[in-house]
Amino acid sequence: MNKKKELRPIERRHRGPGAVIFSVLLWLYAVISLYPLIWMIFYSFKSNEEIFVKNPFGPPISWQLSNYVNAWTKYDVPLYFKNSVIVGVATVALTIVCAAMFTFAVARLRWRARESARTFIALGMFIPVQAIMVPLVKTVSNLHLMNTYLSLILPYAAINLAFACMVYYGFFKTIPTEMEEAACMDGATIYQTFFHVMVPLVAPATITILIYVFLSAWNEFILANVLVGTTANLKTLPLGVLFFQGQFTTDWGSMGATMVIASLPAVLIYCLFSEQVERAMTVSGAVKG
């Protein structure tokens, strides 16, 4: 009650022209941010004639569901979708297993080089993917992994490790040592302690990592382009979308439909778990650069 009363004078002061301009700006940018996406959804339901001549801006007049049928049947979208799901899920699983075990050893177990090991992996945060893509392609082909899903999964997991370990470290450090002591007294092996005591305790971190790693694998382009860009049956959705490059003037509707299908999982995840997604994406900001 008291607080409300105190706020009022400031409130009144800011109902002036400044506040009006400010809210116009907020709405204007919301349009700039959202309209391209809405426009994409619109044209995914339109015929070429409507897109180019009759009705470029508004919602479709006659709904062309055939664009989606075309995208799904003519343009290999199901294959790209399947590849993206496989790569995304496997990358998440591998990253989480490796990072959780590693961070457990670094944060909870006692050995001499643990701090150096942690710093070593953390260096990954500062290594741009762009820079290492050339040797990475060599490595993958030397290991005879080309033309397999592993050609994407292993590098993806490796580049996400630094982030995942950082998030886990914050959690593992907050767990009281009594946990291990109690588990030890009860006769649990160190492995049992890890799987049955520690893993459930860091579940919130696991969720953050899961969301972040899945989204980044789902949307990844730079490595996918050089690793599977020429292998038709392994292409993920971000590459599949580019299939239309150069020839899109002939079939904008189907291109729109493909892009909508490709964005749907990520947008859906965001709409359902917006708090967690925003947190997952911004956790890295809490480390000092």
Added chain:
Amino acid sequence: MKRYLSNKWAIALFIAPALILFVGFVFIPIVQVFYYSLFDWDGVNKATFLGLDNYVKLFGTSAFKVANLNGLKFGLLITVYQIFFATLFALAVTDKRVPFRKFFRTAYFIPVVLSVTIVCQLWVSIFDADHGLLNTLMDRLGIEWRQNWLNGRYSAIWAVAFVNAWQWMGYQFALIVAGMKSIPQDFYEAAELDGCTTVQTHWYMTLPLLKDTYNFCLLVSVTGGIKAFTEIQIITRGGPGTATNTLAYIMYRQAFVTHKYGYGLSAAAILVLECLVVILILNWLFRDREAVKVPKKGRVMA
């Protein structure tokens, strides 16, 4: 207990998978970048040692100058655009007096979760010279300003940088919102009691308290300019001519198109070094000068 926690076998088992993965797919590649940048290598046959010749050659080309200038322009646009709008909108959505805060938050953040290829493809169709949304809009509004947005020698790099700025503004926005939420509410109550206006409060209190957040935001966007690649590769392929070349793009072309791996890697090495220099400079600029310490409690994740 001590023995329980220093079980050598367990430690080895727990750290091995992560270390192998990291060493194999990140550490060795980054070492190779620097190592092979000293060689003449086509990626297949035996490499011959050149010393610093690749670097000397790279520095002498006009493409290198163009690439660095483009990195600078790209970085400048995304830094100014993202930090300006992100700060403004973060102040808005954390202010309880602004209606529809949740909607704005979602609207500004949503491009971040899209794939960069979809965003690029989308903006290609918006910028398209014949059928693009932008030129059609100009026509309908009767404005004589049709442009070949992506093919202009001077405009292309800005158009491409804009696409990146548009997509990732929401990321910095979310970072700054998270930072602002960690500032204790009683700070604001104190400022209010002292009779500060909203603008004064934010200028003298909120922004200085977000020093670390801004350090990180700047780091992301300035190095984002140096690393610019994806948008270039998808939208302009370095063109028209070499007008939108960047360091990463030069490396990509040299390695995968002309098969001069060693030469391409010298561009990659410069890219890594430039990013490192940016990080060092920013950390120096943002070093703690006085003993004004932000309470860090709220910043612990989750």
